[in-house]
Amino acid sequence: MRSRIVLLALIATTAVCLNSTAQAHVRVGVLVGIPPPIIMAPPAVVYAAPAPLVVQSVQPTPTTVYVEKTQTSPPSGTWWYCPVTKKYYPYVKGCSSGWVEVPVRPTGPK
Template sequence: MAPCSRTAGESVGGGWLVGRDPYRPPFVVEQAPPPVVIQVPAPVQSQPGPQVAPAPQFWYYCDASRAYYPYVATCPGGWQTVPATPAEGAQ
């Protein structure tokens, strides 16, 4: 069998081939998908809240029993609030 020597532009089977090789598949052009863009939100900087002084600490002292709560459960004369300060030299 003799090799085929046809080129584009020759008559083949009653039709004309123009601009492409009849023995190769046509080119398929596919559109690329759009790029994926990920936007990361900017970090939120919060303002510091108002400075609140710590609540004062108290101990409860019973003058009638000369002791502090919780060492004494009840105090007949009523409780006195005393600032909670460490003893001298205790740290």
């Protein structure tokens, strides 16, 4: 069947070439032989990187500690006076002679 198709194609090409009205030049060639073997490379092997080692440490939940706040400031009815600097707390943070407790005196018009 294949040789029949090749023969018909050859005859048609020859007829076109021999026709005086056709101005085309056609070359027909036939390759006879064994085709070269097709060499295929093996598929590439791709290795995935190993997953990183994850180390999890378990730590105990911290315990909530409540610390009772002590009274650090004087009560609202008392002022603390420093006789050495002649100033009141909190304008002076420390007093070398010791603090003197003074009752609060209202200031301003009566």
